[in-house]
Amino acid sequence: MATFSSVTPQHVLAAIAEHDDRGAQAFLGVYGFTPTPGVTLTHDGQTYDATAILAVAHRYATGRAALPEEMSGGKVAVSTLLTKRGFEVSGGRAATAPARRTTTRATKAPAAPRVRKAAEPEAPPALCPTCYMALPATGICDTCS
Template sequence: MATFSSVSRQNVLQAIAEYDSRGSTGFLDVYGFEPFPGYAVVHEGRSYDLRAVVGVAHRFATGRLATSEEFASSTASAVAILRKRGFDVTEPAVAVRPAPVRAARAPRAPRTPVARATAVREAPSATCPTCFMTLPATGVCDECG
């Protein structure tokens, strides 16, 4: 994966100048790039293939041509660098689906209040008046008798 942080504005302008002198098809053929529809670098009212321009600008900056395969996961990085360097970049339009139309609902009948059962509290256990121990079911304290 190529990093494009070393590409300067001057490198991009140099690639654009070569793109202009060779023409679109010649520039793409010389460097082995396929047209990349959707993304374009816009400079002085003209559009340039994003991958080809950035790939060649990368070559001017580092001496190594960034290939089409390296753009697979780093197109967003290339777009960000170009914008940071002051270039306009067009991106493919995202198809927006219309929101589904829902049928109107019939009005609901008012709810009737429901009586809720209240919790029944358990009576406290009986305790021995002498030792304050809980009495067994027989009601006679096991300790005091």
């Protein structure tokens, strides 16, 4: 599944430039897309297939174009992604966004606050009764023995 977090407006503009250079049919054919009716991106007075533009913008961002299978069936909210990046997209809400489920959830009672147990103080080190130096783990003073 393609993720689009790395796609920037510059990547989208590069995909639009490639679309303009190749022409609409060649652009769609190179990447295996068919025209998506109703989901259009408008830039400088021209309209583009928003789904294909976003897939190719993904290629400019990551080196791999998103496949048509990854873009269809409501898996990617094309209009939302392009709108967040400052582009004008018409249509596509129903075609790209998955249907929301309306379920009711039972609300849980708030959990009781967790009480931290106070840390136990360390035991003072054992001292040599003669020189009052801390005893090593052996219990025999290195200085007095």
